[in-house]
Amino acid sequence: MKSRIKTTARVAAGAIILFSLAAFTDYKIEKSKKALVAEDNELTGAGATFPFPFYSKIFDEYNKKTSIKVNYQSIGSGGGQKQLQAKTVDFGASDAPVSDDQLKSFPSPIVHVPTCLGADVVTYNIPGEPKLQLTGDVVADIFLGKITKWNDARIIKLNPAAKLPDLPISVIHRSDGSGTTYVFADYLSKISEQWKTKPGKGTSLEWPTGLGAKGNEGVAGLVKQTPGAIGYVELIYALQNKMAMAKLKNKSGNFVEANLSSVSAAANVKIPDDARVSITDTDAKDGYPISSFTYLLVYKNQSYDGRAEAKAKNTLKLIWWTTHEGQQFASPLMYAPLPKEAVTVAEKILKSVTFNGKSIL
Amino acid sequence: MQVSNTRQIKQLQFGELFFRKGLALSALLLGIILLSIFITILVASLPSIKAIGISFFYGKTWNPVENDFGGLPFLIGTLVTSILALIISVPFSISVGLFLGEYFTKGFLSVFFKNSIELLAAIPSVIYGFVGMFILVPFVRDLETSLSLPPYGVGIFTASIILSIMIIPYSVSLIRQVIMLVPSSLKEAAYSLGATRYEVIKNIIIPYTRSGIGAGILLSLGRALGETMAVTMLIGNSQILPTNIFAPSNTMASVIANEFTEATGDVYLSALIEMGLFLFVVTTIINVIGRQIIKRFSID
Amino acid sequence: MERGIQIRKYKNIVLKTGVVLFTVIVTLPLLLVLLYIFKRGISAISWDFLANLPKPVGETGGGIFNALIGSAIIIGIAALIAIPFGVSIGVYLSEFRKTKLAYWTLLSVDVLQGIPSIVIGIVIYLWIVKTMGSFSALSGSIALSLMMLPSIIKSTEETLKLIPDSLKEASLSLGVPYYRTILKVILPAGISGILSGVMLGIARIAGETAPLLFTAFGNPFTNTNILKPMASLPLVIFNYAISPYDEWHELAWGAAFLLILFILLLNTLTKLAEKKWRVQF
Numbered sequence: 015m016k017s018r019i020k021t022t023a024r025v026a027a028g029a030i031i032l033f034s035l036a037a038f039t040d041y042k043i044e045k046s047k048k049a050l051v052a053e054d055n056e057l058t059g060a061g062a063t064f065p066f067p068f069y070s071k072i073f074d075e076y077n078k079k080t081s082i083k084v085n086y087q088s089i090g091s092g093g094g095q096k097q098l099q100a101k102t103v104d105f106g107a108s109d110a111p112v113s114d115d116q117l118k119s120f121p122s123p124i125v126h127v128p129t130c131l132g133a134d135v136v137t138y139n140i141p142g143e144p145k146l147q148l149t150g151d152v153v154a155d156i157f158l159g160k161i162t163k164w165n166d167a168r169i170i171k172l173n174p175a176a177k178l179p180d181l182p183i184s185v186i187h188r189s190d191g192s193g194t195t196y197v198f199a200d201y202l203s204k205i206s207e208q209w210k211t212k213p214g215k216g217t218s219l220e221w222p223t224g225l226g227a228k229g230n231e232g233v234a235g236l237v238k239q240t241p242g243a244i245g246y247v248e249l250i251y252a253l254q255n256k257m258a259m260a261k262l263k264n265k266s267g268n269f270v271e272a273n274l275s276s277v278s279a280a281a282n283v284k285i286p287d288d289a290r291v292s293i294t295d296t297d298a299k300d301g302y303p304i305s306s307f308t309y310l311l312v313y314k315n316q317s318y319d320g321r322a323e324a325k326a327k328n329t330l331k332l333i334w335w336t337t338h339e340g341q342q343f344a345s346p347l348m349y350a351p352l353p354k355e356a357v358t359v360a361e362k363i364l365k366s367v368t369f370n371g372k373s374i375l
Numbered sequence: 376m377q378v379s380n381t382r383q384i385k386q387l388q389f390g391e392l393f394f395r396k397g398l399a400l401s402a403l404l405l406g407i408i409l410l411s412i413f414i415t416i417l418v419a420s421l422p423s424i425k426a427i428g429i430s431f432f433y434g435k436t437w438n439p440v441e442n443d444f445g446g447l448p449f450l451i452g453t454l455v456t457s458i459l460a461l462i463i464s465v466p467f468s469i470s471v472g473l474f475l476g477e478y479f480t481k482g483f484l485s486v487f488f489k490n491s492i493e494l495l496a497a498i499p500s501v502i503y504g505f506v507g508m509f510i511l512v513p514f515v516r517d518l519e520t521s522l523s524l525p526p527y528g529v530g531i532f533t534a535s536i537i538l539s540i541m542i543i544p545y546s547v548s549l550i551r552q553v554i555m556l557v558p559s560s561l562k563e564a565a566y567s568l569g570a571t572r573y574e575v576i577k578n579i580i581i582p583y584t585r586s587g588i589g590a591g592i593l594l595s596l597g598r599a600l601g602e603t604m605a606v607t608m609l610i611g612n613s614q615i616l617p618t619n620i621f622a623p624s625n626t627m628a629s630v631i632a633n634e635f636t637e638a639t640g641d642v643y644l645s646a647l648i649e650m651g652l653f654l655f656v657v658t659t660i661i662n663v664i665g666r667q668i669i670k671r672f673s674i675d
Numbered sequence: 676m677e678r679g680i681q682i683r684k685y686k687n688i689v690l691k692t693g694v695v696l697f698t699v700i701v702t703l704p705l706l707l708v709l710l711y712i713f714k715r716g717i718s719a720i721s722w723d724f725l726a727n728l729p730k731p732v733g734e735t736g737g738g739i740f741n742a743l744i745g746s747a748i749i750i751g752i753a754a755l756i757a758i759p760f761g762v763s764i765g766v767y768l769s770e771f772r773k774t775k776l777a778y779w780t781l782l783s784v785d786v787l788q789g790i791p792s793i794v795i796g797i798v799i800y801l802w803i804v805k806t807m808g809s810f811s812a813l814s815g816s817i818a819l820s821l822m823m824l825p826s827i828i829k830s831t832e833e834t835l836k837l838i839p840d841s842l843k844e845a846s847l848s849l850g851v852p853y854y855r856t857i858l859k860v861i862l863p864a865g866i867s868g869i870l871s872g873v874m875l876g877i878a879r880i881a882g883e884t885a886p887l888l889f890t891a892f893g894n895p896f897t898n899t900n901i902l903k904p905m906a907s908l909p910l911v912i913f914n915y916a917i918s919p920y921d922e923w924h925e926l927a928w929g930a931a932f933l934l935i936l937f938i939l940l941l942n943t944l945t946k947l948a949e950k951k952w953r954v955q956f
Contacts, residue, residue, distance in 0.1 A: 056896070058809065058904055060636075067732040070895070074731045083896045085904055093637030096644075101808050116639060182525040189612035189625075191439070191637035213440065217639065220438035225527055225623045226612030227917070228633060234919035239512070241526055254733045255919045319808055347733075387852050394854035398770065401763035402780040405828075408821070409783045412790070412798050419801055470697030478694060490946075491702045497938050498708060499882020501909050502931050505916040506708050540704050573687040594789075601791025603885040604913065628793045628885070635797065635889055648801075651794045662789030663782065 054325055057332060060087045061094015061107030062193045063230040064132055064248045065308045068349045069107070072340040082328055088229060092191015092217040098124065098311050101319055104329050106311040109193025110200075110217050111290035122318065125363050126289045126309040129336050131281050131350035133272040134198045134304040135259040137252045138244040139237050140164060144176035146260040147269045150205035150295070150303065153262070156244060157185055158208065159223030164242065179242075186236045186245035189226030191217040197306040198246045201294035246304075249277075250348050264303040265295055276302035277350040285359050307356070310336070316369045326369045334364055334375060416652045423645035431649060437614040437630075439638070444646035446653075448616045452624035456531050456606065457599035459620060460538035465592060467539075468546040472588075475547070476554030477572075477580065496544035504608030507537045512609070519621055527611060530623045534610040538599050546595040553587030553672055554580060590668035597661035601654055603628040627654050709935070716932020719925045729895050735922050739930050741897045745812065745906040749891055750881060752816035752901060757823045758873055764824075765831025765869070766857060788825040795821055796886035804890060812898070812905035815891030819883060823876030830872025834865035871945040878941040882934055884909035908934045 059069075066088035073084035089097075091108035098106030099120050111126055136153055138146065152168050155161045161168060165178045188195045199215040213219040227236040230247045234255050237245040249272050252259050261269040270276050280293050280301035295303050310333050316326035337360045341351040352360065365375055423431065427444050434445015471492060479485040508529075516528035557580050565575045581588075611623025612633060625633075627650045638644040723738050730737035764780065771777050795818050803814040838861060846856040862869070892904035893914065908930050915927035 056898070056900075056903055060892075070731040073895075077896070083898075085894045085896060085898075087893050087904070090637045092639050096637050096639045099639070100805055102804055102810055119640065184525050184527055189633045191634065191639060213438075216440035217637070218439040218634070220436055220440065220443075220614060223615070224613065225529065226614075226625075226633070228612070229917070231914075231918040231920075235917055236529075238919050240516070240528060250733075251919065391853050394857070398763050398767040399776060401760055402767040402776055404760075405764055405787070405824070406776075406779055406783045409786060412795075415798050415801055416794070419797075467697050467701050470694045471701055473694050474698040478691065488698055488702060491705050494709075494939070494942065495701075495705045497878055497942055498705075499884070499909060499934060499938070501882060501884040501913050501916070502712070502935065503708070505912060505927060505931060506711060508916060510707065510711060543701055571683050571687040573690045574683070576690065597789050601789075601793065603791065603793045604909075608913075608917065628791055631793050631797065632885055632888060635800075648797055651791075651797045654791055655794050658789045658791060659786050662785055666785045 054322065055081060055328070056083045056085060057104045057325070057329055058085045058087075058102075059094075059105045059107060059310070060089050060097045060103045061311075062091040062109050062308055063088040064091070064109045064192075064194045064197075064306075065107065065130060065349065066230070067250045067254070068130055068132075068344060068347050071347060072336060072343050075343065076332060076335060076340070082332065084332060088231075090188070090190040090217070090229060091193030091196065094193075094311065095217075096191070098313075104312075104325065105333070107309065108217075108311060109306050109308040110196030111292075111309065112311070120313075123314040124311050125314050125367060126311060127333050127337065127360050127363055128285075128289050128307040128309055128352055128356050129333075129360075130341070130344045130352060131277050131305060131307055133249045133277045133302050134194055134201070134246045134306070135249050135252050135272045136244065136246055136262065137234070137237055137257045137259050139239075139241055139257070140181070141179060141241055142177055143258050144173065144178065145258070146176060147172050147263070148260040149263040150202065153260075154202045154206035154209045156183055157187070157202070157221075157224070158206075159185070181242040184240050184243040185221075185224030186233050186240070186243050187219075187221050187224050187226055188229070188233060190228050192229075193217060193306075193308065194230055194246065194248055195219060197294060197304060200292055200306075201304045204295040249273075253348055262303050264299075264301055265297055266299045268299065270300060270302050272302045272304075274345055274348060274350050276300055277305045278353070280305040281307070281350060281353050281356070285356050287359065287362070289356070289359050289363060305350075312367060314367055316367060316374060323369050326367075327374055330364060330367055330374045334361075337361070337364075413655070416648055416655060420645055420649035420652045422641050423649045426642045427646060427649075431646070435616055439640070439643050442640065442642055444642065446627070446646070446650060448614055449625050449627045449630050449650065451616060452531065452610070453600055453626040453628070455617060455620065456535050456538060456610065456624070456626055457596055459531065459535035460542060460599050461592065461596055463535060463539035464543045464546065464595065468543050468550055468591070468595070469588065471543070471547045472550030472554050472591075473576065473580075476551040477576065480555070492544045492547050495540065496548075500541065500602060500604040501608075503537050503541055504605035507533065507605060507609050511536060515621075522621075524619075524621050527621070527623055529609050529611040530621050531610065531617055532620045534606045534624075534626075535620075537605050537609055538602055541602060541605065542595040542599050545598055546591045549591030549594060549669065550584075550588050553584045553591065553669070556587070556673060557583050584672075586668055587672040590665045590672070593661055593668075594665035597658045597665065600626075600661075601628055601658050603632050607632045627651075712928065712931050712935055715925075715928035716935075719929030720932065724926070724929050728897065729926070733920070737922075737926070739906075739908070739911055739926060741894060741906040742908045742911040742930065743933075744897050744899065745891070745894065746881070746908040748899065748901065749812050749815045749819065749887075749905060749907055750877060752813065753819035753823060753880060754873065754877060756816065757820035757827055757876065760820075761824045761827030761872075761876075762831050762862070762869060765828045766835065766862070768828065768832040769835035770857070784825050784828050787821065791885075792818075792822060792883055793885040796889045799886065800889040807902070809902065810890060810892035810904040812891050812901040812903065815887045815905065815907070816901070818886035818890050819880040822883060822886070823873075823880045826876040826879060827869070827872045830875070831865070831869050834868025834872075835861060837868075838864050867948050867951070871948050874941045874945045874948070878938045878945075881938055881941070882909050884913050 069086050091110050094106035094108045097103045164181045196217050202209040203215045227233045230251045233245045234247050234251040237243040261271050264270050279298040280296035293305050344351040431446050433447055435447050436443050436445050512528035515533045516526045519526045561579050565579050606626050607629035612625050613623035617624040631647050635647050726740055727738035768777050799814050799818040846860045887910050893910050894904045894906045898905050912927045912930045915923040
């Protein structure tokens with residue numbers, strides 16, 4: 015009993031001291047923050063779920079190679095932009111290039127570095143797993159809620175051989191701000207006049223119908239679980255989960271399947287200096303119509319908020335590696351590696367990033 | 376403890392004062408923290424309050440592309456989900472309250488069920504959501520198929536069922552508490568006049584505890600309104616005004632959970648925080664009223 | 676007359692049957708949930724599961740070591756913040772019951788208890804994550820510490836109230852200073868109640884997910900630096916649960932099993948502590 019009293023008293027006394035010390039913690043945190051930054055080998059990034067399988071693979075490899083730990087959280091492209099803007103991460107990731115309007119809301123200029131190419135596929139869950147061919151306007155009308163049954167005349171016309179059940183279509187879309195959504199909406203805006211006026215294109219949309227799920231992971235999960243569902247996900251998610259994908263009709267009138275060569279074909283365009291380019295609804299004969307670059311975003315001037323130079327260097331080195339050696343890991347995961355021209359643009363962009371006015375790389 | 380000179384006494388007095396002040400300070404600090412919470416979210420909501428104004432409460436479209444933030448679908452979603460959960464849970468909460476507070480106040484059965492209900496309260500929200508996705512969703516999907524509704528599986532109905540299970544333990548503990556406060560002299564008098572237990576419950580316990588049970592249900596509502604994870608996982612995350620109870624929807628809390636880290640644009644983020652502010656104000660009012668009723672009840 | 680009595684008896688039986696039936700039905704989901712988690716969770720648990728880090732997406736294997744460590748650290752720090760703070764408030768409330776400050780503090784505790792956890796997440800994001808410029812375990816701990824305060828304050832206050840004044844008066848009359856009386860006589864006498872409040876508080880925050888979404892954030896690596904993002908069990912369960920990968924679902928079931936086990940353990944300990952050290956006078 016006595017010893018218990020003593021220890022309790024000690025704990026309590028210690029606690030009170032701790033409590034009165036609380037006033038000084040700010041100072042302490044400041045100090046330890048500085049001490050930690052020096053030997054910091056961790057980088058935090060957040061954003062797109064579209065390239066997450068690719069990033070999670072290459073950051074794992076990078077860790078094995080350099081012992082730098084890259085903590086990448088796939089919270090969605092909208093989140094990547096937002097958290098970079100709030101300066102809570104070292105780099106953001108997005109498939110949607112930041113719009114001119116939004117660029118102004120960043121405290122200082124940012125750059126887009128393309129890292130690989132992917133494709134949005136239209137995936138569905140129909141009992142009997144028929145193979146479907148769809149056109150852009152049919153896809154648009156399904157996601158606008160105008161086509162509501164799988165045995166709709168317009169779907170049957172495109173797929174005379176498929177067995178289509180009398181099943182309501184459950185549209186699954188993203189609930190979070192998403193680059194996958196942006197790319198999808200970007201494509202549909204080019205195809206459908208109605209889509210262009212409403213819902214338009216953006217990372218979050220006002221969806222006229224359907225269920226929302228979080229991340230590419232969430233959409234794939236929900237489509238897989240829901241009979242009659244249709245959704246859009248990055249290619250790898252559909253492949254890894256063995257989900258059915260529709261062939262889409264491109265501008266040249268061919269029905270194209272999403273794969274490495276059809277995505278690369280779409281990427282065969284002139285890339286502007288800031289790398290922000292849309293390659294949906296491609297002119298390429300064999301190009302897949304909903305392909306996209308995906309980007310890592312960083313501030314052009316890295317010396318902000320007392321950031322250590324080492325950290326800036328680590329960030330830039332990581333991105334350089336991603337656009338060079340890292341590319342070998344893209345194709346096994348069905349992402350198209352950057353074309354030569356894009357790598358050259360990326361190099362130029364990376365060299366323009368500065369710390370205290372000096373180029374880092 | 377011997378005190379031999381004045382210096383030591385001074386030290387003691389100082390320690391004494393320091394200690395008392397320290398206690399009062401920590402109590403004061405709690406109030407300051409709460410006030411700062413309120414002020415923080417109020418200030419952070421201002422951009423949205425300015426930009427959107429009152430249409431935040433009746434606007435039907437939540438469109439981040441157009442910077443148009445009407446919160447009505449989420450208000451309705453929250454209200455429908457919570458009230459449905461209450462309707463499902465109330466008969467159960469009162470029954471269990473009677474079971475533990477009147478029928479079996481002691482003994483093995485009482486202990487067993489009391490502990491079970493407490494465990495029900497201890498299971499984290501995210502696990503309810505997870506289990507709901509795998510047990511309840513397929514079941515609801517079959518139900519929807521047989522009703523020839525779109526077989527989403529997730530939606531208001533699914534979320535309400537899980538929510539009702541989650542609030543039952545909370546309302547049970549409150550209801551049981553007030554039922555046990557009924558003076559036994561009242562009950563004994565009725566029994567001695569030959570009343571059955573049914574009559575005692577109907578004519579003594581229920582009228583006596585009406586306000587207390589009401590407060591318990593009110594407090595459960597407060598809890599249901601703010602519940603986040605399980606609802607986020609099961610409600611279907613749709614921004615459209617729900618048309619029936621199987622429709623997918625969104626609650627205020629689930630919208631925040633989904634969109635907070637990725638809201639680009641100041642008004643968008645601020646609109647989400649304003650939703651948090653509204654949630655905070657409503658739950659606070661409900662809580663304070665409910666607690667006051669319960670408190671007054673226990674003192675009587 | 677006879678008929679009337681029959682009806683009354685009948686009503687009585689119907690009500691009782693109804694009450695018992697409803698009570699049994701309510702406990703059904705509990706058994707269902709526990710059984711299901713145990714069934715799926717146990718098969719997921721192995722040494723690899725406990726000691727490994729998550730693998731890149733789509734590769735099999737991998738574990739939740741990072742989340743286990745993360746949860747332990749985040750909860751530990753939350754408790755470290757909340758216990759002294761909560762106990763001092765509890766002592767204040769029981770010692771100075773009649774003051775205005777006590778009235779407002781009690782009200783604050785009620786309000787705090789009712790704040791939805793997601794709102795606390797928002798506030799801590801604005802206060803700490805934005806100011807420090809980084810998601811961090813510390814911000815998660817602070818959010819959780821706010822959530823465990825009410826149970827510590829209430830249990831401290833309620834236990835100390837039960838301790839008879841004679842104990843305090845005896846100590847004071849022997850010339851023991853007030854603060855030593857509180858620290859060495861009153862608090863030790865009420866230790867069981869305080870401990871059970873602490874354990875209940877920990878049980879409550881161990882599974883909290885919503886405030887961690889915007890604070891601790893998550894981390895695929897094991898991290899012990901509290902100023903950096905950190906993984907935690909509830910977040911891992913959430914992220915893996917909504918994913919399409921069966922391997923990740925397995926991990927989530929395992930994590931859910933561990934989390935439930937931990938919470939059940941805390942609950943049982945609380946019960947035992949209450950029984951063993953009940954304040955008796």
